[in-house]
Amino acid sequence: MHDTNALRRTVLLVAILNLAYFGVEFVVAQVIGSVSLFADSVDFLEDASINLLIFFAAVWSARRRSYVGSVLAIVILIPALATLWTAVMKIVDPVPPEPLPLSLTAMGALLVNLACALLLMRHRDHPGSLAKAAWLSARNDVLADAAIIVVAVLTVWFPTAWIDVVAGLGIGVLNADAARTVWMGARDERRRLEPEA
Secondary structure (H helix, E strand, C coil): CCCHHHHHHHHHHHHHHHHHHHHHHHHHHHHHCCHHHHHHHHHHHHHHHHHHHHHHHCCCCHHHHHHHHHHHHHHHHHHHHHHHHHHHHHHHCCCCCCHHHHHHHHHHHHHHHHHHHHHHHCCCCCCCHHHHHHHHHHHHHHHHHHHHHHHHHHHHHCCCCHHHHHHHHHHHHHHHHHHHHHHHHHHHHHHHHCCCC
16 A cells, blocks of 8 residues: 555655755855766756655646656756756866865765655655656665765866766766656556546
8 A cells, every 4th residue: 555645745855855955066066166066956956846746746636647747757857958058068168176075065965865765765666657756866866976976086086077077967867767767657657547449
């Protein structure tokens, strides 16, 4: 039995945590000029939006939830596009980010995202595409933060912007793949709801 009220409480808490850390990470990304940190900060904002949408949509009909799943797929894709633009700007001005603030901010993000992933883990098999969207976003964020910490360490030894750009683009690819998974899940959900011809 899947508890929708428990899911709603969890996604609301996850939304608040994501929104709070978005502000921290976005400011640091702008100050040190990091593509990977920018990608992750926009992802925090996207995750807050996803979880708030899930909070409201979880009590709607299955058909309406499947449409929200399609909207969430598009929302998940937005950070990938924003990251691509930021990477292009970084290539034009290839200054490596400062390793210490990069690593400290990424460690904070990792802790927040790990807490969110653990909260959402028990709901990942909840029926429909909404819980899957929340779970995939949290899981991808943990992987992205680990990659950013690696970027910070490598930048100490190799002071080049390219490591940061590559990691940022990798995070963008993760988001694009999660968007595809959620889109397909929402589409399959709608097909199952269609009456037999």
